[in-house]
Amino acid sequence: MFANDTLDIVARGLLLAVAALAWVVLLVRVNGLRSLSKMTSFDFVMTIALGSLVAGASQADNWSGFAQPLVAMAGLFLAQWGAARLRRISPAIENVIQNEPVLLMRDGEILRDALDRTRVAESDLFAKLREANVSDLSQVRAVVLETTGDVSVLHGETTSERLLEGVEREN
Incomplete structure (x- = not known):
């Protein structure tokens, strides 16, 4: 019995981790390679948050526990896309989002x-x-x-x- 439970846990963890990473790859393909760059502090924070969400998705016990991090990942990519657009059109927003070197x-x-x-x-x-x-x-x-x-x-x-x-x- 213990062996089956362990095997189920390992198999589920591997499957969910692979699915979550595939989702991230898809989001990066849609949003572009800059998504995982460290060009700005905003990008850096996004990368850290994304890693946390992948970990959460890979440890989910049920469908909603898996789906919620995937939706949050898409939300992060959307926020980054929007911030990048706003930074281009508004120096004021650029100054709020970006630190100076x-x-x-x-x-x-x-x-x-x-x-x-x-x-x-x-x-x-x-x-x-x-x-x-x-x-x-x-x-x-x-x-x-x-x-x-x-x-x-x-x-x-x-x-x-x-x-x-x-x-x-x-x-």
Whole structure:
């Protein structure tokens, strides 16, 4: 009896997980690859929420427990689609939805006020510099905390100012 119950639980979990993932693939195909990007904080939150909903759907005990997360997933994709459209037509909405990237380092100098304001530890900054193969701080043209929480390191001889358009800088 125990073996049959365990087999049923495993089979149901696998079937529901595959069905939920197939639903996500379909939604991504309809909405586009950007759906699972981390271009904005909105996108990042959607990806986290989507993962939670897939987990919930794969653990459902009944049809409504499975259908509700699927409907919620479609709702997330719809909300993301709508937000992307609104961001394109309204700078005010863009400002509400999107954080500004923040300059953490410029021309080899650490911007300590920016580190404090963004709560980035100097040790985390140095870890990102090492990941970017920076061997000398004087090589660093700019370090930007992106809207997604990622850190971009620009190093080399020069950096185009155009790459830093829209990046928040110290006053």
